[in-house]
Amino acid sequence: MTTPPPGLRERKKQATREALRAAALRLAMEHGLDRVRVEDIADAAGVSPRTYNNYFASREQAIVSAVTADREARIAAAVAARPAGVRLADAVTEAVVEQYTDAGEGGHEALLFITTRPALRHAFLDSTAGIEPPLTAVIAERLDDTGAHTARVLAASVASAVRIALEGWLRPAGAAAGADAGGLVVPSGSLPDQLRAALLPLAPAFDAAERRIQG
Amino acid sequence: MTTPPPGLRERKKQATREALRAAALRLAMEHGLDRVRVEDIADAAGVSPRTYNNYFASREQAIVSAVTADREARIAAAVAARPAGVRLADAVTEAVVEQYTDAGEGGHEALLFITTRPALRHAFLDSTAGIEPPLTAVIAERLDDTGAHTARVLAASVASAVRIALEGWLRPAGAAAGADAGGLVVPSGSLPDQLRAALLPLAPAFDAAERRIQG
DNA sequence: CCGCAAACTTGCGTGCACGCAAGTTTCCTG
DNA sequence: CAGGAAACTTGCGTGCACGCAAGTTTGCGG
Structure with missing residues (x-):
């Protein structure tokens, strides 16, 4: 096929x-x-x-x-590989963490190089959008087709969350923090932690979507 | 100030x-x-x-x-304008719908022109990312600062949802549907409907975030 | 009112993205 | 195994993005 x-x-x-x-x-x-x-x-x-x-x-x-070439396909595959029993939110989170923590063969020096030059860092962050289509596919599969673009929205949200996590992870090396002006600043933990933290707020949305079809 | x-x-x-x-x-x-x-x-x-x-x-x-210049600020203002009592999810949804349905003064011809040329349509869709920073600010305000980037993730998700809604709305005029290959196709209703539908899956995430600070 | 520092504008030069219209390679079908 | 259609490569030409280093304007003490 x-x-x-x-x-x-x-x-x-x-x-x-x-x-x-x-x-x-x-x-x-x-x-x-x-x-x-x-x-x-x-x-x-x-x-x-x-x-x-x-x-x-x-x-x-x-x-x-x-460096980012096949992450897209890998993530989708990693989600699909999880047993059908687990919470979709968990499956996605773990698949994402898994795919972003190995970084490939000699990819570490490359990744350092990339995240160090502003222009490349930007392109790198943008590349997270690439995981959207395959993610949409696997999510849609688990959700059957409840509500048509629910899967697309969730996949896009995940991509955004990943982007944000990466931004946060690169913060120290990064330049302008922008107009965030919150209050306290988090000391930006490890990448897996950042990813999990960023994906956590989306879990309820996944749960609700899943509940909608399976009770 | x-x-x-x-x-x-x-x-x-x-x-x-x-x-x-x-x-x-x-x-x-x-x-x-x-x-x-x-x-x-x-x-x-x-x-x-x-x-x-x-x-x-x-x-x-x-x-x-x-055409899109001040939508960003308007949306944030529209959210802030909602009474503090209403569900955050609703406040955001309504604010978004409100700001995307008027389309400004003589903006209708302009919008038609823009959404008709591929290159411009792409730029137009990308411009939804611009609502992210102001949205982050207002959402963070309502959430106090629960979990640091929860607000950013939610704002980014909203931006994505809006993008998807717009894409769906423009589908008939659009060209390539891509590798969606779902099953049935929705006949793409009115823009407000598309927006509400796209934002609906995110509501549980907003509710959970809100619950986390206010019970 | 002066004069300096910071912000903004502008001309120039370089490398780049991409449409177009050949030329070339792969693929398919009879 | 032809032979032609479809896909891919390539050179050329045009307009564009953007760094750089003057020139010009605004804003702010003294």
Whole structure:
């Protein structure tokens, strides 16, 4: 259903995309973010600059995607993998925490690099929006189809919460706190803690949605 | 506290910004979106193209902001205006519906124009993110400071829900439905209905947050 | 009323995103 | 195994975003 043998075209495309990702990240880390032109990346991947742009709409996207590429699919899979018995809220929370705590192979240096440059950090935070579609799919599955876009709203909310958690986690390294002006400031714990804390307020919404179909 | 008489500088800045907004929208509607160059807009507003770019990071942003400019502040104000007794979820929902149904003075033609061109529609949908900061502020006020970023998460979720509602509302005019592949499709009712429907799943989260501080 | 510091505007230069219209490769069907 | 359609790549051209380093305006003590 999902994999009618990929075919040469598709394989080549993925290879090119991957080559571009890798080249973008490597060159940026080697020579410094602003000393890498699109031409260099395309060159290193063996394609024309114009083709590079058929795959990525910006340098930041290419670089960041080297790290965030398949988180989307992984998260959805991780949710789907939880037994059907557990609370949806818990399934989602744990799946998210799980996927954001390993950070992949040599991804740690890369992640440091990315979260350290403002432009890349921004792109990185934006990439959380990418988990929305697959999350929508798995959530919709568990909810059957109660109320049509309930699943979309919940998935989008999760994506937002993750973004906020990441922002909070990066706060120390971050620059402007903005017009928050609350009262006390939390000392920004570990990433898993931040994620759980950010997702906690959404749990009641998940519970209610789940209750609606299963009593 | 909020308005120590604005001063000449600030007034000039707002005037310029407004002139740019207006020029951008007017020219785009008169001559067609892609027959308006940045130079024309800057020119019509009486500033250099470089200055235009100090105010807006893209043509789309300038045009769309002519319509969405103060929705952000209005929504926050509308929430704050509701009596303290009502359910937070209701206050927010009604405030949002209220602010998205009038659409401003001659804004109807403009809105049609915007939602009709893909690039502008995208920018328009993205602009919903702008309601997040002010919403965070008012929500945080009602919640005191239970759990620090609860307010941020809820505000961000509302913004997402609004975005989704708008997307649903524009669906008929929209192009690609994406990989939704659910089952049945809803015939996309009126905008207020869409908004209420999208915000409904979040109500339990608001209730829980409210309960947490007031019993 | 002066003059300085901070804010804002502007011209210039660089690299970039992306539409378009060939050229090339993959895929499918007879 | 043709042969043509569909997908993908590429060069070119245009307009754009934005850093930088003057020039100009506003605001604020003295």
